[in-house]
Amino acid sequence: MTQDTSPGDKAPKRGLARNTANYGDPDFAMYLRRSFAKSMGYSQAMLDKPVVGIVDTGSDYNNCHRTVPELIEAVKRGVLAAGGLPLAFPTVSLCEPSLFPTSMHYRNLAALDTEAMLTAQPMDAAVLIGGCDKTVPAQLMAAASADVPAVQLVTGPMLATPFQGERLSACTDCRRYWAQYRAGTVTAERIGQIEGRLATTAGTCGVMGTASTMACLAEALGMVPLGHGSIPAVHADRLRAAEAAGELAVRLITQPVRPSQVITAQSVENALRVLLALGGSTNALIHLTAVAGRRGIRIDLNRLNELSDTTPVLVDLKPTGEGYMEDFHAAGGMPALLWELRDLLHLDCIDVTGATLRDRLVEPPFVDRRYIRARAEPVSPVGGLVALFGSLAPRGAILKRSAATPALFETEARAVVFDGLEDLARRIDSPELDVTKDDILVLKNAGPLTPAGMPEAGYLPIPSRLARAGVKDMVRMSDCRMSGTAFGTIVLHITPEAAAGGPFALVESGDRIRLSVERRTLDLLVDAAELERRRARWTPPAKPRRGWDRMIHEQVLQADEGCDLSSLRLEG
Secondary structure, X not given: OOOOOOOOOOOOOOHHHOOOOOOOOHHHHHHHHHHHHHOOOOOHHHHOOOEEEEEEOOOOOOHHHOXXXXXHHHHHHHHHHOOOEEEEEEOOOOOHHHOOOOHHHHHHHHHXXXXXXXXHOOOOEEEEEEOOOOHHHHHHHHHHHHOOOEEEEEOOEOOOEEEOOEEEOOOHHHHHHHHHHHOOOOOHHHHHHHHOOOOOOOOEOOOOOHHHHHHHHHHHHXXXXXXXXXXXXXXXXXXXXXXXXXXXXXXXXXXXXXXHHHOOHHHHHHHHHHHHHHOOOOHHHHXXXXXXXOOOOOOOHHHHHHHHHOOOEOEOEOOXXXXXXXXXXXXXXXXXXXXHHHHHOOOOOEOOOOOEHHHHOOOOOOOOOOOEOOOOOOOEOOOOEEEEEEOOEEEEEEEEHHHOOHHHOEEXXXXXXXXXXXXXXXXXXXXXXXXXXXXXXXXXXXXXXXXXXOOOOOOOOOOHHHHHOXXXXXXXXXXXXXXXXXXXXXXXXXEOOHHHOOHHHHOOOOOEEEEEOOOOEEEEOOOHHHHHHHHHHOOOOOOXXXXXXXXXXXXEOOHHHOOOEHHHOOOO
């Protein structure tokens, strides 16, 4: 918690007087702090102003955050105009393509870093600048725990690129073309051309992947001002949104609205509704669960199924449709979507401005029905995600049915098992692999407890022999994740994971597995006696020796609890 007052003080401390270093002499601590602050050229008049901290996640490794320096300058304009002192500070920057083993492995580290800086440094409010997909959830987790008044500012999506008669954007199109390359229908020369056209501007993936989904969910929660989540990264409105975030942060100092007031059980359920209506990323469910967990709010996967059955998919964007994020924004964005869903939402929830959702949905906004459908003409009459339970997943698994093949929803088939990522890479394209198009591909030992760090590897490639024969989808299962930009009949987040000793650890090639989307079940068809024999032979994985890897191994929770660190959740 921040140091708001000193013993005997009645008025809360503001600006540089907050969170003074503890030398046993508060006056000396302030004297020293002012001295060092003045060395940076600030006048006493500026140092007397309330302070807005600005989280800087820019990095030369991170194209999604390439615009962060100019966003910071725009935030500063807003803070200064409103009478505050803006102070930017760096935190961990997360970029999916740039991190080993995966950015998910470091989401909790970014959350821990951000929370520590929010609570340790002198600031009265904060603007959180994030984009690439684990950054925004990390910042929301931190804000929920620190409970410092905060505004979430996202970097925004990249623009799609016209190329030889079609539009391209990361990363649904990259996966589509890579699958064709593996199938032999796209040449090496062509894939090289595509590589240079997939991401041609700054910003996050231009489809309804995890980054865009989380931006929309942050808006649905109320941590992003309405209409700001989908603005393209390179649009002038993105800078104006940054300036407005700075102004709002100053207002929050005298008219505080804390994350604990915004992130409630009702606003979390609103966000779940929006996730389902977007046909959004499976990853977002893990992230939203982690954010909610920081406020002691539990997401029940059975409730997810109830919501999914009564929430249509209304947004026609890739990977489940045809449009891109710039189309969604121009079509009306979140104001238009929330209007369509208004009778399904908790309208008394407040956002970071203090206004209720009912206050913000007064009259119908502009909407382009090409990309945001009416309830009577949905993309799908039911939500994009479903949870599955059964002997293979006692605590649940997730299927993105809006991106799956309906003909595979009811499947009983033979398992072809890969015992980790190295095994997958070694055997998936082997001519000796015993596999048919009707089998179920199973990847074990890639969950949050493993050195793999729960990567986006659940989108198992179709074995090249089958891909070249024209197979485009198969049932695939794993205890890891897949990119929000991916598609296919893919069961994810099987919990407990194999490394935790769940039933998933016991699956072997040749076993029969039954998937039923209709019944919401996932079962391993192996008798109990045989499973007991296998369990007696199973050994848990070795613990990492040191550092962050060891901390993760000792504390990370399972997917149904958001994969947060156990010591950071608020027990509710």
